[in-house]
Amino acid sequence: MTLTAAKQTLQVILTFLASTQLSPIFGLDGLNEHLQYTIPLTAVLLVLFVSTLILERRRERIQDYSNHMFAQATKALFEHSMVCFSDRDGNLSFINDKMVAALGRPLDELIGKPEIELFPEAERLRVNRILRIAANGDPWQGELRFENAFGKTIWISATIMPFADATGTHEGHFVVCTDITKSKESETHKTIFNSLDALQDQVLLVDADTLAIRYMNRSARVFNEMQGETRYESKTIADLRLGFTGQAFRAAIEDLLNDTVNIAELSVNVEDREFELRVQAVDALDEGLQLMIVMIDLTAWNEAERLRAQFVSDVSHELRTPMTSIKGSVGLILSGGSGEIPEKARNMLEIAYRNADRLLDLVNDLLDLEKITDGAVPFDLEYVNVSDLLSEAVLANEGFAQRFDVKYVVEGAGVAKFAEVDRDKTIQVLSNLMSNAAKFSKPGGTIDLRLKVDVDHVSIEVEDYGCGIPPAQCANIFDRFSQAHRDSGSRTRGTGLGLAIVKAIIERHGGRIDVSSKVGQGTKFTIEFPVRQETVEEHTAENSAA
Amino acid sequence: MIRVLQLEDDPDITEICQMALGMTGGFELLQCATGQEALEKAEAFAPDLLLIDVMLPGMSGPDTLNHLRKLRGFAEIPAIFFTARLQKDEIGKFMAQGAAKVIAKPFDPLTLGDELIEVYNRN
Numbered sequence: 213m214t215l216t217a218a219k220q221t222l223q224v225i226l227t228f229l230a231s232t233q234l235s236p237i238f239g240l241d242g243l244n245e246h247l248q249y250t251i252p253l254t255a256v257l258l259v260l261f262v263s264t265l266i267l268e269r270r271r272e273r274i275q276d277y278s279n280h281m282f283a284q285a286t287k288a289l290f291e292h293s294m295v296c297f298s299d300r301d302g303n304l305s306f307i308n309d310k311m312v313a314a315l316g317r318p319l320d321e322l323i324g325k326p327e328i329e330l331f332p333e334a335e336r337l338r339v340n341r342i343l344r345i346a347a348n349g350d351p352w353q354g355e356l357r358f359e360n361a362f363g364k365t366i367w368i369s370a371t372i373m374p375f376a377d378a379t380g381t382h383e384g385h386f387v388v389c390t391d392i393t394k395s396k397e398s399e400t401h402k403t404i405f406n407s408l409d410a411l412q413d414q415v416l417l418v419d420a421d422t423l424a425i426r427y428m429n430r431s432a433r434v435f436n437e438m439q440g441e442t443r444y445e446s447k448t449i450a451d452l453r454l455g456f457t458g459q460a461f462r463a464a465i466e467d468l469l470n471d472t473v474n475i476a477e478l479s480v481n482v483e484d485r486e487f488e489l490r491v492q493a494v495d496a497l498d499e500g501l502q503l504m505i506v507m508i509d510l511t512a513w514n515e516a517e518r519l520r521a522q523f524v525s526d527v528s529h530e531l532r533t534p535m536t537s538i539k540g541s542v543g544l545i546l547s548g549g550s551g552e553i554p555e556k557a558r559n560m561l562e563i564a565y566r567n568a569d570r571l572l573d574l575v576n577d578l579l580d581l582e583k584i585t586d587g588a589v590p591f592d593l594e595y596v597n598v599s600d601l602l603s604e605a606v607l608a609n610e611g612f613a614q615r616f617d618v619k620y621v622v623e624g625a626g627v628a629k630f631a632e633v634d635r636d637k638t639i640q641v642l643s644n645l646m647s648n649a650a651k652f653s654k655p656g657g658t659i660d661l662r663l664k665v666d667v668d669h670v671s672i673e674v675e676d677y678g679c680g681i682p683p684a685q686c687a688n689i690f691d692r693f694s695q696a697h698r699d700s701g702s703r704t705r706g707t708g709l710g711l712a713i714v715k716a717i718i719e720r721h722g723g724r725i726d727v728s729s730k731v732g733q734g735t736k737f738t739i740e741f742p743v744r745q746e747t748v749e750e751h752t753a754e755n756s757a758a
Numbered sequence: 759m760i761r762v763l764q765l766e767d768d769p770d771i772t773e774i775c776q777m778a779l780g781m782t783g784g785f786e787l788l789q790c791a792t793g794q795e796a797l798e799k800a801e802a803f804a805p806d807l808l809l810i811d812v813m814l815p816g817m818s819g820p821d822t823l824n825h826l827r828k829l830r831g832f833a834e835i836p837a838i839f840f841t842a843r844l845q846k847d848e849i850g851k852f853m854a855q856g857a858a859k860v861i862a863k864p865f866d867p868l869t870l871g872d873e874l875i876e877v878y879n880r881n
Contacts, residue, residue, distance in 0.1 A: 529813075532842045536864035537770035544774065544867050549781045572864060 224257075292390070294368070297375070298327040299384040302343065314391060316361035327387075330358045332365070346374045346385040355392070367396040405429075414507035416452075419500065420469070420493065423449040423458045426502060435507075453482050454489075465491050465503070479510075486510045521586045528579040535575065539568040570707070577709035581692070584716040591634040591720055595751050598670050598741065599625045599663055601635065605642035606661070612647045617655040618676075620646065624663040630751065631670040631741040637717045638741075642672070644710050645737050649676035652735065669723070669740045677734035686729050690715040714739075760878050761786045763805035765796045765822060766840065767814050774867050775809075782871025793817030797825055805835060807878055812841040812852070820855055827856070836881040838874070840865070 289295065294311035298304055304327050312319050315330065331339045335357060345352045352372040357365050370389035376382050405427070408415050414432035418425055425444045428436070436452050438444045444451075450458050462469065468476040468491055478489040490506045542565045545553060553561065583589045606620045613620055649659045653676045662673040681689065688694045693708040718725045722742045729735040762785055766772050772789050779785040788803045790796040793814060808826065812819040819839060826832050836858035849860045858877050861870075 529842050532863055533768055533771070537768070537774060539864050540771070540774040540778070540867045544777055544781070547781070547868050549777060 289388070294387075294389050294391070296327070296387050297384055298387070300347075300382055302326050302328060305384070314360060314366060315358075331356065332359045342372060343385070346372045347382060349374050349376065349382065356389070365393070366391055367393045413509070414505075416505040416507070417494070418449055418503045418505060420503050421500065423461065425449065425451075426499070432507065454480055455482065468493060484511075486514055518586075521582050524578060524582050528575045528582075531575050532572070535568060535572050539565065539572065542568060574707045574709070577707045577713060581709055581713050581716060584713065584720060587720075591637065593632045594635055595630055595632050595747060596635055597628045598631050598633065598638070598672070599627070599629050601633070601638050602642060602661060602663060602672065605639050605646060608639065609643055609646045609650065612650040616650040616653060618650050618653045619658045620661055621658050622661045622663070627665075629663055629665045629670045630748070631743050632747050633721055633741055634717075641714050641717050641739065642674075644714050645674040645739075648710070649674055649678070649735070652676055652678035654678055668745070669742050671738055671740045673736055673738050675734060675736040680731040680733050681727070681729040681735055682731055683729075686727055689727055690725070759786045760784060760874065761803065761806045762788070762809055762874065763796065763800060763803055763807070764789045764809040765793065765814070765819060766809075766811045767791050768811075775870065778867035778870045779874070781868075782875075785871065785874070793819075793822030793825070796822055797829075800826055800832065801829055804831070807874060808835055808837040809874070810837055810839055812839055820852070823855070836877050838877060
């Protein structure tokens with residue numbers, strides 16, 4: 213370009229020189245006169261030529277510079293933003309790398325596709341309206357969202373700029389946008405944190421490594437007298453009113469930290485209030501493992517529960533006295549103490565007597581269950597041979613076995629299996645399971661009782677091969693009044709509390725109970741009593757000393 | 759004849775006991791509804807056995823027994839507590855208070871007489 217310009221300038225000068233030779237402009241003859249004009253003119257023209265050259269160079273440098281600048285600016289824009297261009301038919305004809313990466317699709321899947329397809333169905337009506345604005349030649353700015361290949365919603369702040377050619381014909385539009393998903397999410401977080409502040413329960417987030425407090429909701433801040441928004445930031449769990457040292461807290465949630473449980477539940481008393489703490493691990497990608505603590509004030513709840521238990525207990529006691537009179541008087545009539553009774557009346561009285569018995573059983577079971585679950589009954593734990601208890605229970609249930617024509621078969625009773633249990637309560641549990649098994653067995657059937665021992669527990673299986681329990685009823689068989697066998701005939705009716713009592717007794721021992729059943733094939737109950745190694749050692753030492 | 763002083767506030771149970779012991783035979787029965795009444799009539803009646811309900815309005819069964827024990831000749835009279843079904847440790851508590859037997863409600867009226875005779879003979 214510069215060369216062309218210089219050539220043109222030279223051409224002008226040469227033409228001028230030639231013209232001055234052939235036809236003098238000023239009409240003067242003679243060399244002197246000729247030279248007198250030609251020399252300065254040539255000089256002027258040379259200066260002009262040189263300066264044109266210089267100017268052209270400069271222009272060239274500026275041009276180079278601005279080209280470079282433009283390239284860098286584009287690079288910066290592409291680096292910072294997602295950019296795409298859609299032709300006038302709305303098909304994508306250019307997408308920068310950043311946008312391709314954000315969309316998570318290969319470039320060739322995108323080029324030539326309608327731009328509208330980037331947006332989720334729900335957003336398309338709005339996007340179409342916006343694109344019409346661009347088609348009319350007006351730019352648009354605002355927030356939109358699209359979905360990437362993995363179904364994740366990406367929020368963008370977008371500028372849509374129409375592009376027209378030199379003649380003003382609409383050629384398409386650019387979309388320049390930045391990913392604002394993060395700030396959108398933090399807005400969501402803000403909403404969540406505001407909601408947490410409205411909770412009555414205390415919510416805390418604690419770093420799993422350092423136990424430093426990351427977050428407390430309003431309730432927790434008030435409780436710990438740390439109302440100032442940021443005052444808790446340098447605090448750890450040990451600074452709270454919970455009364456835990458860091459070490460003690462770690463010990464209390466050991467199972468959670470070892471990943472053996474998903475949630476740790478702790479009971480804590482702070483002054484005269486009772487709290488339940490639920491601790492869960494939350495894996496926050498950017499901030500490492502955190503512990504979420506939800507602290508629920510149980511004081512009022514416990515008081516209500518205590519009143520309820522007291523009420524059930526009172527009602528049961530109050531029911532007992534009239535039941536005594538009903539049962540007593542009917543019993544006396546049936547015994548003939550008040551004279552002969554006609555046969556039909558006797559039948560009716562027997563029904564009344566039997567049902568008075570049932571009602572009493574129910575009242576007794578209710579009272580039992582309340583006392584066991586609220587811990588009012590002290591458990592008399594002894595280190596006993598569970599094998600002996602099983603034999604005792606078999607003996608106690610011989611009557612049942614005969615009545616229902618079944619046989620109890622004990623496996624594994626030969627070796628002593630010790631555990632720390634309440635003798636009477638354990639026999640009560642075994643009797644309940646064994647009598648149930650007898651009731652639901654076919655006549656002539658057997659009931660297997662298997663005694664097993666493991667490192668940390670002794671287990672007993674009670675398995676019958678009777679009618680079985682449908683899965684839906686199996687699921688809540690330990691609930692009060694679940695009445696799994698309600699429709700299997702009045703002969704086998706119980707109070708509906710037996711298994712709830714069994715479960716409560718086992719749980720007071722720190723043990724567990726499970727059931728598995730197949731309709732038509734039978735039912736197996738498995739109970740486990742924990743065996744603490746220290747207890748075993750203690751008793752082994754005692755025995756060898758003796 | 760075994761003379762039984764019964765302390766029971768529920769009139770229906772009172773009547774059932776009366777009938778039950780009547781059927782067994784061999785009992786002379788004085789029934790009182792309150793501890794106060796029992797204390798007033800006890801000495802004159804001179805019972806061989808005390809049959810006492812634990813839960814009573816006002817003075818409780820065990821309290822009444824403590825007062826009765828102070829009366830002349832009452833220190834050794836066997837006492838039977840009548841009570842709603844209890845746990846093992848609670849029965850132990852009543853036995854420690856000097857009860858010869860604890861009969862749980864609801865009791866079987868047909869065997870009540872025999873139970874009383876058994877306690878009487880044992881003492």
